Amino acid sequence: MVSIKxxxxxxxxxxxxxxxxxxxxxxxxEEKKSRILEVIEETGYVPNRAAQxxxxxxxxxxxxxxxNTFNQFQRQLFSEIxxxxxxxxxxxxxxxxxxxxxxxxxxxxxLKSERVDGVIVLQEIxxxxxxxxxxxxxxxxxxxxxxxxxxxxxxxxxxxxxxAAKVVVNYLIELGHKDIAMLGSRxxxxxxxxxxxxxxxxxxxxxxxNKELSINIEAYNVVAGSNAIKELLKKKIPxxxxxxxxxxxxxxxxxxxxxxGIRVPEDVSVVGIDDIEYSSYTSPSLTTIxxxxxxxxxxxxxxxxxxxxxxSLSYEKNLLPISLIKRESAVKLN
Amino acid sequence: MVSIKxxxxxxxxxxxxxxxxxxxxxxxxEEKKSRILEVIEETGYVPNRAAQxxxxxxxxxxxxxxxNTFNQFQRQLFSEIxxxxxxxxxxxxxxxxxxxxxxxxxxxxxLKSERVDGVIVLQEIxxxxxxxxxxxxxxxxxxxxxxxxxxxxxxxxxxxxxxAAKVVVNYLIELGHKDIAMLGSRxxxxxxxxxxxxxxxxxxxxxxxNKELSINIEAYNVVAGSNAIKELLKKKIPxxxxxxxxxxxxxxxxxxxxxxGIRVPEDVSVVGIDDIEYSSYTSPSLTTIxxxxxxxxxxxxxxxxxxxxxxSLSYEKNLLPISLIKRESAVKLN
DNA sequence: CTGAAAGCGCTTACAG
DNA sequence: CTGAAAGCGCTTACAG
Numbered sequence: 001m002v003s004i005k006x007x008x009x010x011x012x013x014x015x016x017x018x019x020x021x022x023x024x025x026x027x028x029x030e031e032k033k034s035r036i037l038e039v040i041e042e043t044g045y046v047p048n049r050a051a052q053x054x055x056x057x058x059x060x061x062x063x064x065x066x067x068n069t070f071n072q073f074q075r076q077l078f079s080e081i082x083x084x085x086x087x088x089x090x091x092x093x094x095x096x097x098x099x100x101x102x103x104x105x106x107x108x109x110x111l112k113s114e115r116v117d118g119v120i121v122l123q124e125i126x127x128x129x130x131x132x133x134x135x136x137x138x139x140x141x142x143x144x145x146x147x148x149x150x151x152x153x154x155x156x157x158x159x160x161x162x163x164a165a166k167v168v169v170n171y172l173i174e175l176g177h178k179d180i181a182m183l184g185s186r187x188x189x190x191x192x193x194x195x196x197x198x199x200x201x202x203x204x205x206x207x208x209x210n211k212e213l214s215i216n217i218e219a220y221n222v223v224a225g226s227n228a229i230k231e232l233l234k235k236k237i238p239x240x241x242x243x244x245x246x247x248x249x250x251x252x253x254x255x256x257x258x259x260x261g262i263r264v265p266e267d268v269s270v271v272g273i274d275d276i277e278y279s280s281y282t283s284p285s286l287t288t289i290x291x292x293x294x295x296x297x298x299x300x301x302x303x304x305x306x307x308x309x310x311x312s313l314s315y316e317k318n319l320l321p322i323s324l325i326k327r328e329s330a331v332k333l334n
Numbered sequence: 335m336v337s338i339k340x341x342x343x344x345x346x347x348x349x350x351x352x353x354x355x356x357x358x359x360x361x362x363x364e365e366k367k368s369r370i371l372e373v374i375e376e377t378g379y380v381p382n383r384a385a386q387x388x389x390x391x392x393x394x395x396x397x398x399x400x401x402n403t404f405n406q407f408q409r410q411l412f413s414e415i416x417x418x419x420x421x422x423x424x425x426x427x428x429x430x431x432x433x434x435x436x437x438x439x440x441x442x443x444x445l446k447s448e449r450v451d452g453v454i455v456l457q458e459i460x461x462x463x464x465x466x467x468x469x470x471x472x473x474x475x476x477x478x479x480x481x482x483x484x485x486x487x488x489x490x491x492x493x494x495x496x497x498a499a500k501v502v503v504n505y506l507i508e509l510g511h512k513d514i515a516m517l518g519s520r521x522x523x524x525x526x527x528x529x530x531x532x533x534x535x536x537x538x539x540x541x542x543x544n545k546e547l548s549i550n551i552e553a554y555n556v557v558a559g560s561n562a563i564k565e566l567l568k569k570k571i572p573x574x575x576x577x578x579x580x581x582x583x584x585x586x587x588x589x590x591x592x593x594x595g596i597r598v599p600e601d602v603s604v605v606g607i608d609d610i611e612y613s614s615y616t617s618p619s620l621t622t623i624x625x626x627x628x629x630x631x632x633x634x635x636x637x638x639x640x641x642x643x644x645x646s647l648s649y650e651k652n653l654l655p656i657s658l659i660k661r662e663s664a665v666k667l668n
Numbered sequence: 669c670t671g672a673a674a675g676c677g678c679t680t681a682c683a684g
Numbered sequence: 685c686t687g688a689a690a691g692c693g694c695t696t697a698c699a700g
Contacts, residue, residue, distance in 0.1 A: 001449070001471065003677055014687045019679055026680095029685060044463070046446035050384040050393075051677035054692045059384075068417070075409055083402070086430060091444075094428065096420060110425075112380035115335070133378070137335065222615045255615045281556045281589045282616060337693055348671045353695055360696095363669060385693035388676045 002043045011039045022047060049091075053115065061091045062304065063116040065107065067123040068096045071220040072248055073274040073291070074122055077144065080297025081120060088305055090117075097123050099187075104130060118304045120144060121154075124188055140307030144300050146189050148317055155303050157296055157318045161190045161273075164289040164322050165197025168271045169243050171287070171324060173205045176333035177241035177269060181213040183228040183253060184245035185220075194245050194273065212237050217249060225252025233260055240268055240333050247272035247279050247288055254284070254329065269330035284328035292320050336377045344377070345370045356381060383425075387449070395425045396638065397450040399441065401457040402430045405554040406582055407608040407625070408456055411478065414631025415454060422639055424451075431457050433521075442467060452638045454478060455488075458522055474641030478634050480523050482651055489637050491630055491652045495524045495607075498623045498656050499531025502605045503577050505621070505658060507539045510667035511575035511603060515547040517562040517587060518579035519554075528579050528607065546571050551583060559586020567594060574602060574667050581606035581613050581622055588618070588663065603664035618662035626654050 004022075008015040013032050020026045021036045028036075039045070053059045062085055066078055078094075085092050093114055095107050104127040111119070112133065119134060119141045131151055134141050141154035148156040172180050182198050185191045195214075202209050212235055215228040225244060229252070232239070244250035250272035254264045264270050264284055272279070275290035299318060306312035338356075342349040347366050354360045355370045362370075373379070387393045396419055400412055412428075419426050427448055429441050438461040445453070446467065453468060453475045465485055468475050475488040482490040506514050516532050519525045529548075536543050546569055549562040559578060563586070566573070578584035584606035588598045598604050598618055606613070609624035633652060640646035 001677095004679095005677075015678080016680080016687060016689095017685090020686085023679080027685065032686085044446070044467070046443050048388070048449060048677055049447040050387050050449065051692090052679080053384050054382070054388070054677085054694090055679050057692080070413070075413075079404070079409075082428065082430065092428065094416065094426065096416065109380050112378070113383040115382060115384065129378070222611060226615070251612065251615050255617060255619075258617055277556060278585065278612065281560070281585050283589060283592055285589075335693095338695095339693075349694080350671060350673095350696080351669090354670085357695080361669065366670085382693055385676090386695080388678090388693085389695050391676080 001048075002045045004045075004047065007036065007039050007043060007045050010043070011036045059091070059115055059117050060089060061093055061114065061116045063093050063095055063111055063114065063119045065095045065097050065119065065121045065123055065125065068098050068103070069219060069221075070122070071246060072276045072278070073246065073293075074145075076276060076293055077297055078122060080294055081144075081300055084298055084301035088301065090301075090305075097125065099123070101127060108133060118142075118308050120300060120304060140304055142300050142304045142307075144296060148315070149189070153315060155307070155315045155317065157300055157303070157320065158190075159289075159291050159320050159322045161193030162197040162200070164273050164291075165194040165243070165245075166201045167197075167322070167324050168273060168287070168289050169198050169201035170205075171326070172241045172243065172269060172271060172330060173201060173207070175241075175269065175330060178207055178333075179210070179213065179237075179239040180207075180241045180243055181215065181232055181239045182243045182245070183215050183217050183225060183232075183249050185217050191245055198243055210237070213239055217245070220246050221248050222252035222255070225249035226256040227252075229253045229256035229260075241330070242268060242270045244270065244272045247274045247276045247286055250286055250288070250329070251278070251282060254282075265329050265331040269333075271330050275325055279325075280327065287327045287330040288325050290323045290325050292322075296320055335382075336379045338379075338381065341370065341373050341377060341379050345373045393425070393449055393451050394423060395427055395448065395450045397427050397429055397445055397448065397453045399429045399431050399453065399455045399457055399459065402432050402437070403553060403555075404456070405580060406610045406612070407580065407627075408479075410610060410627055411631055412456060414628055415478075415634055418632055418635035422635065424635075424639075431459060433457070435461060438464060452476075452642050454634060454638060474638055476634050476638045476641075478630060482649070483523070487649060489641070489649045489651065491633055491637070491654065492524075493623075493625050493654050493656045495527030496531040496534070498607050498625075499528040499577070499579075500535045501531075501656070501658050502607060502621070502623050503532050503535035504539075505660070506575045506577065506603060506605060506664060507535060507541070509575075509603065509664060512541055512667075513544070513547065513571075513573040514541075514575045514577055515549065515566055515573045516577045516579075517549050517551050517559060517566075517583050519551050525579055532577055544571070547573055551579070554580050555582050556586035556589070559583035560590040561586075563587045563590035563594075575664070576602060576604045578604065578606045581608045581610045581620055584620055584622070584663070585612070585616060588616075599663050599665040603667075605664050609659055613659075614661065621661045621664040622659050624657045624659050626656075630654055 004015050008018045121143045135153045143156040217224040217228050272288040275288045279286040338349045342352045455477045469487045477490040551558040551562050606622040609622045613620040
């Protein structure tokens with residue numbers, strides 16, 4: 001590995017001078033400068049970031065925390081975020097969080113060992129020490145897809161999950177559906193919110209909430225959606241519509257229904273939330289709530305950048321607009 | 335940030351001794367040891383990795399290169415790889431490559447500045463300097479999903495793309511199809527291989543290759559698949575089956591066909607390659623070739639680890655087995 | 669067993 | 685404008 005010393009020696013100058021032309025903030029004589037540039041070109045020298053970080057106390061590195069088993073929506077979101085960070089010249093470091101206190105502790109230690117300039121969290125983290133660490137060290141933090149709640153010193157960006165659920169369930173009700181099953185989980189706050197929206201929509205329409213129609217899923221993927229339907233069908237309770245907490249669950253559900261001779265949307269309507277890439281390309285295409293993915297990713301990075309660069313000092317809570325996307329999977333009850 | 339000095343001071347020992355208990359390879363008196371451990375516990379001290387890396391000349395960091403616009407299969411693969419790396423205690427650094435020489439150069443510079451211990455490449459990189467750098471600095475490298483070809487000092491892991499294509503196209507031919515369109519691209523070597531397999535299958539069955547039935551796609555996603563079908567339909571040439579280079583293209587294709595009143599599989603059969611998560615949950619479910627995703631991810635990491643730890647000195651080329659997954663999207667020509 | 673010291677690759681006051 | 689020197693947070697021979 002060629003180091004700054006090598007470059008200095010070859011260009012017959014001091015390392016300080018080399019450093020100056022690399023960083024370009026101090027005047028250096030044209031002659032030495034061009035000689036140094038030449039050597040850099042020849043040797044392909046690139047400064048060692050670890051060394052720079054250590055003296056500068058700045059890393060330009062952002063830690064991104066996401067669940068170990070991230071779903072499609074989170075995948076799209078994090079790749080959006082990664083690209084936006086890259087554009088601003090940040091480096092990103094990924095931390096896959098196991099949702100138990102052991103996993104969270106392990107993540108905290110990795111975080112400490114990395115000295116990031118900022119943190120983006122896509123997954124709720126319970127560990128108090130985690131928040132304390134960020135706070136004590138004044139590491140700007142942005143939470144995406146969930147509320148800041150107990151977090152101090154963190155901005156948050158998310159949709160109103162309760163409203164989203166309410167809107168889409170309302171739509172089912174408008175279509176005449178009364179027996180609406182729900183596939184979801186209360187493990188994360190967005191699930192809690194979505195369930196709340198579901199119940200509110202029912203209540204406002206004077207429909208009884210039926211606990212038996214509420215199926216708890218073990219993960220947010222197609223397999224879990226399919227399993228949930230198996231469980232639901234075993235109960236032999238009538239239902240004409242399904243509200244899945246996420247699009248992926250909905251896809252699994254639709255397939256499982258079909259395998260049981262139940263057609264979507266002819267026999268049962270199905271809706272989701274998220275509007276992932278596939279939702280408009282499946283057959284039937286999925287009626288769902290769109291989360292503004294790109295805007296979310298962009299805003300996350302912008303806000304974090306503002307915090308880091310000192311342009312924004314106060315933490316904010318951003319609610320992003322949603323929209324109901326009507327497609328083929330939900331129709332009037334006949 | 336608490337440093338090793340702080341710990342040393344609080345424990346009333348030298349930094350050398352603290353370092354020794356952290357690394358645990360040298361005997362330290364029980365008394366000092368417990369005192370140091372206590373201080374570490376109290377202060378929440380974690381060593382600064384950048385500093386460690388610098389002196390140790392080892393980073394335990396792996397650079398993962400993937401295309402800027404990675405498709406679903408690559409997503410699943412890279413998340414598989416990331417998890418496997420994590421289990422072995424490696425850190426991963428992601429590099430999103432823009433497929434032009436500017437983008438590749440930028441990536442090389444980022445790589446140089448990071449000093450990784452190993453590299454995993456999910457995307458063909460043309461830049462000669464890139465390979466030269468890895469070679470000169472003896473950085474173990476594993477290429478996944480494509481052949482090592484011009485790369486020296488790199489192991490590779492992939493399927494036989496030509497065979498995969500041939501197998502699935504053969505299957506269509508067995509089902510009686512003669513006019514088989516192809517959606518793909520020659521931008522990457524796997525595309526070239528898949529096209530070759532397609533042609534070979536046709537040839538062996540004494541079917542004429544029709545250039546007009548070969549549609550060039552601009553990306554590997556559902557939108558591109560849909561666009562390709564639009565282009566194909568404009569030509570008004572009869573076809574009874576479609577071979578898409580990837581599953582995502584196939585999904586886009588199926589949807590676009592449907593929107594034009596063409597049913598799958600009743601009117602047209604469609605097959606893909608990859609077998610991504612969704613392929614068994616769509617309707618119709620997709621007939622495709624399965625790439626052994628998990629095995630690929632695991633093997634990639636194992637091989638890289640062996641190279642890094644010196645357990646494996648020679649570079650190898652690994653061909654992974656594929657399998658034809660027959661599902662609903664392809665049926666007998668009637 | 670343990671501390672003082674050198675050194676990893678950088679940057680930046682400090683003096684010229 | 686420019687070099688010698690100190691220092692960032694570590695590890696590891698080197699001497700005791």
